[in-house]
Amino acid sequence: MIVNQPFPSSATTTNGQGPGRPVTVAIKETPQNPPLVESLLSGVSLVAKVLLCVGLGAILLAWETIGKLFRPMQESISIGPVGPGKPTAAAPSPTPQPTIKVPLMPIDDYSRLDEEEIIRRLDTLTARQLRVIDDFERAHLHRPRILQEIDRMLATR
Numbered sequence: 001m002i003v004n005q006p007f008p009s010s011a012t013t014t015n016g017q018g019p020g021r022p023v024t025v026a027i028k029e030t031p032q033n034p035p036l037v038e039s040l041l042s043g044v045s046l047v048a049k050v051l052l053c054v055g056l057g058a059i060l061l062a063w064e065t066i067g068k069l070f071r072p073m074q075e076s077i078s079i080g081p082v083g084p085g086k087p088t089a090a091a092p093s094p095t096p097q098p099t100i101k102v103p104l105m106p107i108d109d110y111s112r113l114d115e116e117e118i119i120r121r122l123d124t125l126t127a128r129q130l131r132v133i134d135d136f137e138r139a140h141l142h143r144p145r146i147l148q149e150i151d152r153m154l155a156t157r
Contacts, residue, residue, distance in 0.1 A: 106132055119149050127157045 106129035107113070107121050122130065134150045137143055 105136065110136075115143055115145050118146055122146075122149055122153060127154060130154055130157075 105111075106125055107118065110118065110133075113121075118133075122133070125133070130150050130153055134147065134154070137146050137150070
């Protein structure tokens with residue numbers, strides 16, 4: 001099979017005197033040569049894939065560059081009220097803030113234990129640890145058996 005493919009008008013022969021005749025190329029398809037249309041489509045497909053990858057790469061690069069430009073601005077923006085007489089950036093506090101000490105429960109998994117298990121573990125605690133549990137029970141759970149046992153232990157220590 002022979003395929004005659006005319007080239008565009010820009011691909012014309014000239015004899016040095018202006019535009020020439022259109023060029024026609026005859027391509028003979030053989031079993032070793034894939035058909036022309038398939039060959040052209042695979043080339044177009046490859047070019048499209050390359051352009052897509054290049055485009056995505058350019059978008060990613062632009063995104064990272066914009067992020068790098070705005071990162072210093074984000075770090076300098078303060079959170080809080082801004083207005084007349086109010087600072088725009090967080091200034092260090094001239095006086096140290098008071099420290100609030102929150103006592104940890106001296107018995108592990110205290111909130112998951114039942115009364116009997118807590119009462120069994122009270123013998124291993126110091127008077128200070130007993131007071132921590134007593135304060136917690138009085139403020140939150142009000143379990144009378146635990147409170148009575150703590151009172152009894154504190155009275156003997």
